[in-house]
Amino acid sequence: MSEIAKRHFKDGKRSTLVPLFLPWALQAVAGLLAPTAYAQAVHEQQQSPSVPASATQAGPGSVRDPASDPNALSLTMRDAVKLALKQNPGLLAARLEALESAQTAKIARAAFLPKATAGLEEQMQRLNLATLIGQESAPYSVGPYSNVQLDANFDIPLIAVSAWRTYQSEKLREKASGRNAAAVQESIAGVVVAQYLSLLRSKATEQAVQSRIDLATVLLRLANDQLRQGTGTSTDALRANVELLVEKENLVRAEAQTRGYGYGLAQVLGLSEDQQVVPAEILTAADGPVPEGKEVLDEAFETRPDLQSLSALSQAADYDRQAAEAQRLPEFHFDGFWAQTGRSPAGVLPAYAYQVELKVPVFSGGRITAESARAKLAAKRTKDLVTERRQAITQEVRNALSSLEAAHMELELSTEALRLSTRELTESRNRFAAGVTTNIEVITAQTSLAQATDTQIGAMYDLQQAKADLSRARGRIAEDYGN
Numbered sequence: 001m002s003e004i005a006k007r008h009f010k011d012g013k014r015s016t017l018v019p020l021f022l023p024w025a026l027q028a029v030a031g032l033l034a035p036t037a038y039a040q041a042v043h044e045q046q047q048s049p050s051v052p053a054s055a056t057q058a059g060p061g062s063v064r065d066p067a068s069d070p071n072a073l074s075l076t077m078r079d080a081v082k083l084a085l086k087q088n089p090g091l092l093a094a095r096l097e098a099l100e101s102a103q104t105a106k107i108a109r110a111a112f113l114p115k116a117t118a119g120l121e122e123q124m125q126r127l128n129l130a131t132l133i134g135q136e137s138a139p140y141s142v143g144p145y146s147n148v149q150l151d152a153n154f155d156i157p158l159i160a161v162s163a164w165r166t167y168q169s170e171k172l173r174e175k176a177s178g179r180n181a182a183a184v185q186e187s188i189a190g191v192v193v194a195q196y197l198s199l200l201r202s203k204a205t206e207q208a209v210q211s212r213i214d215l216a217t218v219l220l221r222l223a224n225d226q227l228r229q230g231t232g233t234s235t236d237a238l239r240a241n242v243e244l245l246v247e248k249e250n251l252v253r254a255e256a257q258t259r260g261y262g263y264g265l266a267q268v269l270g271l272s273e274d275q276q277v278v279p280a281e282i283l284t285a286a287d288g289p290v291p292e293g294k295e296v297l298d299e300a301f302e303t304r305p306d307l308q309s310l311s312a313l314s315q316a317a318d319y320d321r322q323a324a325e326a327q328r329l330p331e332f333h334f335d336g337f338w339a340q341t342g343r344s345p346a347g348v349l350p351a352y353a354y355q356v357e358l359k360v361p362v363f364s365g366g367r368i369t370a371e372s373a374r375a376k377l378a379a380k381r382t383k384d385l386v387t388e389r390r391q392a393i394t395q396e397v398r399n400a401l402s403s404l405e406a407a408h409m410e411l412e413l414s415t416e417a418l419r420l421s422t423r424e425l426t427e428s429r430n431r432f433a434a435g436v437t438t439n440i441e442v443i444t445a446q447t448s449l450a451q452a453t454d455t456q457i458g459a460m461y462d463l464q465q466a467k468a469d470l471s472r473a474r475g476r477i478a479e480d481y482g483n
Helices: 022-033 035-047 077-087 089-112 129-133 161-229 234-269 293-303 305-326 367-433 440-474 477-482
Strands: 072-075 115-128 141-159 276-279 331-342 349-359
Touching: 072 077, 077 089, 077 161, 077 234, 077 477, 089 161, 115 129, 161 234, 161 276, 161 305, 161 367, 161 440, 161 477, 234 276, 234 440, 293 305, 293 367, 293 440, 305 367, 367 440, 440 477
Parallel strands: 072 276
Antiparallel strands: 115 141, 141 331, 331 349
């Protein structure tokens, strides 16, 4: 049995907790009681999965295993996150919305940029003088005559404060839309990581049950050997057989659950309906030092895309208020007209008109006042949303740090409980092999060991999920798990 490395605190740093290597311990227990059966069980154990709880061992990622189900896709967690960020429909829609927002900002910018139009026309006219001067005259008409004109109109806003503020507001909305797409990316990465961890937990449970089946098989052989030798009873053999069947039922349920999580992850990744994901990693207790709470909180306030999106929307609402109030200010425009006109292309002459225009709103029917009031309310509402989001982030960071701290202690306690349960099983099976007791004591010890194993698997899952939650609270889960 490998020695358990205790975690410790020193200079604010935590050492990595290395949990027990469960299958090796169980094999060793079996070997103490039935050498022949143990040798065969070891051979069978080598052909079946195991549940090591050490450093991560990643298999080939993003490739199909030809020896397995052709519809099974073997992925590491990093590959799964990358695949989701590449093809998830919700994320693609959010990115398209960000692109639309950029075009909206360009439209707003056009309001205070110079504008010009060009035209070319040729027309034939005949005028009724009676309708023009209001009395009968001779001749009664003029024309018909032709006219050719090449013209250009332009408008150059010199001072347009409201349009400028509106453009600034739209630029901030463009930024908010981009950060919103990043927030959707974080959310999708969090869902994929959580689903993948659930798949790893289910797979670890399946492998632990398989290990218990191997031990129950050894116990049944031992009980049958003692029955043939006259040192045991048929009740012991029946009891051992029941225990083996119960563990096989547990294996069926665990395998079904693993397939279910694989199908669920395939749905999150947007794979076809007949595909399932097979994990290319194992559940581990690998971990690093727990960061300081204030450091994590400051980082979350700086990097969380949802908070950045709300902050940009709050600034945009403030610019909307300024734009509404700026409608009371005068606007200056320089516009004009220039043309080459004549009855024929050979006889065209230049014609033009230039002017400086001043627009001052006098009465607007209360529109400007209402728009200003509405913009002020919107600005206040978005500021309240920013405050609410900061409070929510603070709570998320605190919960994540608390869960991570608890997961470390839970894993340490479950590892110690597993060690004691393994020792209990060893001693009880030695007593049964010596004929001192029945295998009721052995089966009870096996039940305790099974509970301790499930608890340790749950503790490793809680640790990894707490790490993912902390990364999500910091706004870096897509970067930490997808790059």
